[in-house]
Amino acid sequence: MAVTVVDTPSASLVAGTVVRCPLYVNGENAGPRKAVLLGLFNENDPRAGYRVYFYTLGPASFAPRTVGFVFPGEVTVVGTVEDLSERTLVKLYQGLDGFPGAAAVRRRAGRLARRLREARLAR
Numbered sequence: 001m002a003v004t005v006v007d008t009p010s011a012s013l014v015a016g017t018v019v020r021c022p023l024y025v026n027g028e029n030a031g032p033r034k035a036v037l038l039g040l041f042n043e044n045d046p047r048a049g050y051r052v053y054f055y056t057l058g059p060a061s062f063a064p065r066t067v068g069f070v071f072p073g074e075v076t077v078v079g080t081v082e083d084l085s086e087r088t089l090v091k092l093y094q095g096l097d098g099f100p101g102a103a104a105v106r107r108r109a110g111r112l113a114r115r116l117r118e119a120r121l122a123r
Helices: 086-095 103-122
Strands: 017-025 028-040 050-053 067-070 076-080
Touching: 017 067, 028 067, 028 103, 086 103
Parallel strands: none
Antiparallel strands: 017 028, 017 076, 028 050, 050 067
């Protein structure tokens, strides 16, 4: 799996990209964490930043801060949701249930999890 650092603000990443980026808790950097891009923060300005879901911290919400905002320079690309395991995809699918603006990533994760399950059970 290749790791790519996105330096140019004009490079726009797509929803479903798995990244490593800083998590800010009460304004302080809590260190880098894995996250899934949910999309651009502002659809009209790709340099404005991304909405991300820190899927290792639990269901998507703003209260316990599992969804956040990162600038393009803070993002290190780790892979895509296609690289994740069946178990992680199921947790991602369940964690994004009912969260606004996450339907595309949730649908993609659910479809991939179902395919992996069918392949595992076919053996």
